[in-house]
Amino acid sequence: MIDIHCHLLPAVDDGPGTVEQTIEMAKRAVEEGVTAIVVTPHAFHPQFETEDLNVQEAAATLQNVLRQEAIKLDIYPGQEIRVFGDLVQALEDGEALSLAGSRYVLVEFPSDTVPAYAEQLFFRLQAEGYTPVIAHPERNKELATNPKRLMDFVSSGALSQVTTSSLTGEFGQNVKEIAFVFLRNGLSQLVASDAHSTGRRTFYWEEAKQVVTDELGAGRWETLVENAEAVVKDEFVFVDPPILPTKNWRGKWKK
Known part of the structure; x- marks a missing residue:
């Protein structure tokens, strides 16, 4: 299982503060069945100064540390990029990174x-591959509150990624419900941990697998796992035709 969104690098953003904490996170990930992680520190975010971080070097250094600790976890470089107007140029200049060197940003x-x-930016991104x-x-x-915005993005070729902790209810029942709405209606095609620590913002992979399997079936979980692998391999991600979610007369999302 591959985690394509994780704040694992130490002392970078709001992830682990020390190498020791990173090692504990890595051990936890392996225990939950994760074989590879794309490290995705915040980039171009107003709250975090990461512009001088060389993510490729940091990822390579972390990979060496994990090998020394005999932790079987492959590390790939990436970023979680706060959208901004010049993102395409930043990618072309190597100032912004895709996930594991793939087409996926x-x-x-x-x-x-x-x-x-956002729509114009996504169009330019897709025009550049x-x-x-x-x-x-x-x-x-x-x-x-307005899933049609997300449906329009997905219909135009974008993807979206819900978080394991959202699916398990760590962000509340409302967030959990909309996360499942997005998965059920083809508006989200990927799941990742967005883990920051071994505390509340941890991986939740085992719990997420259980709730998704219970709610949507084992086949849907396997597709999500395969889609994450496709991202790292820079292969095609399976996409169901998106459906606009609707609510019943009580204001609840229909299943």
């Missing part, structure tokens, strides 16, 4: 809104 919106220029992957759309207020 993990992008993050502000928590409350979707910038007005990249595929945007929207991180944790279930935790974006605008997408959660």
Whole structure:
């Protein structure tokens, strides 16, 4: 199992503060069945100063540390990129990184809104051969209240990735429900941990597998696992035709 969104690098952003904490996170990931992680520190985010970080070097250093600790976990470089107008140029200049050197670019919106220029930015990304992957759309207020925005992105070729901790209810029942709505209706095609620690913001892979299997079936879980592998291999990600979610007369999302 491959985790394509994880804050594993030590002393970089709001992830682990020390190498020792990173090692504990890595051990936890392996215990839960993870074989590879794309490290995705925040990039171009107003709260984190990571512009001087060489993610490739940091990932290689971490890989060596894990080998010394006999932890069987493959590490790939990536970033969780806060969207901004010059993202395409930053990717071309090597200032921004895709996931594991693939066509897939993990992008993050502000928590409350979707910038007005997002559609144009995604069009430019795709024109240059990249595929945007929207991180944790279930935790974006605008997408959660207006799923048609996400449907429009996916219909135009973008992907989205819900978080294991959202599926297990760590962010509350409302976030859990919309995460499943996105999976059930083909608006999200990927699951990742977005883990930051071994505490509350940990991996939750085992729990997520159980709840997804119970709710959507074992076949859907296997597809999600295969899609994450496809990202790292830079292969095609399986996409169901997206369906616009609807609510019943009580205001609850229909299954």
